[in-house]
Amino acid sequence: MGLDVGTKTIGLALSDTRLVIASPLETIRRRRFRDDMARLAALIDKHGVGGLVIGLPFTLARGEGPRTQSVRQFARNVMMARDLPTVLWDERLSTAAVEREMIAADMTRKRRGEIVDRVAAAYILQGCLDFLARAAH
Secondary structure, three states, X not given: OEEEEOOOEEEEEEEOOOOOOEEEEEEEEOOOHHHHHHHXXXXXXXXXXXXXXXXXXXXXXXXXXXXXXXXXXXXXXXXHHOOOOEEEXXXXXXXXXXXXXXXXXXXXXXXXXXXHHHHHHHHHHHHHHHHHHHHHO
């Protein structure tokens, strides 16, 4: 499962069982961590998730800003709540790349806003899946 952790939402994506294709799943509106984790845990159980790929928002110069630290803390909290293999994946510009594609597809601003987080999560997860596929060959 891929996660795009924002301040207001968490975009979620799933891969197929062969770990080839990532697909957007849903967007969680953030509340308290306990509430966010309850929803996340329910989806992990429902879909039989075997690991997490959490997008880590480095700065363009590969530095760590406040958002990076916030996501690292979120990841630590998730790992304490659930014993799952977890990878932090460089997600610089993932949302921007997804937005560009949606604009190119002439998608309305309203529709883009509804799906951008889960599509960004799929973009992050797909990057990791592609890396793993290349490493296996």
